[in-house]
Amino acid sequence: MEVGAKRESDFYTRVYKIVANIPVGRVTTYGLIAQTLGMKSSARMVGYALNAGAGSLDFPFHRVVNRNGDLTGKRYFNTPFLMKELLISEGVGFIGDRVNLKLYLWNPEIK
DNA sequence: CGGGTGACTTTAC
DNA sequence: CGTAAAGCCACCC
Numbered sequence: 001m002e003v004g005a006k007r008e009s010d011f012y013t014r015v016y017k018i019v020a021n022i023p024v025g026r027v028t029t030y031g032l033i034a035q036t037l038g039m040k041s042s043a044r045m046v047g048y049a050l051n052a053g054a055g056s057l058d059f060p061f062h063r064v065v066n067r068n069g070d071l072t073g074k075r076y077f078n079t080p081f082l083m084k085e086l087l088i089s090e091g092v093g094f095i096g097d098r099v100n101l102k103l104y105l106w107n108p109e110i111k
Numbered sequence: 112c113g114g115g116t117g118a119c120t121t122t123a124c
Numbered sequence: 125c126g127t128a129a130a131g132c133c134a135c136c137c
Binding site for chain 3: 011012034039040041042043044045048049052
């Protein structure tokens, strides 16, 4: 029937769908997701959306980092260092405390 | 409808 | 590399 004509009006749902599509061993940024949604100026809302879904949904929000590749969301984790450990465990490379976006940045797309 | 908030981003010093 | 300030848009009360 309608090819996605339903269009999830929920901004959050959009973010969840993209985050859920992030392949293992890859990461993406808030601004990039926002841009994919057509609102590059609403990068804050992306992280906000994850916080709203976190706790209720099982999304790999640890794969979402900021523009610098820094794990800004680690402070919302039960154990902050866990976020970095998870990424390393998945094969994501780090430069100090930041993700090597040069090699592991993933380009989000709406499925 | 209005005010407050925020897991961002950019620019500036 | 550090902090500070402004812009930004969606959600909550």
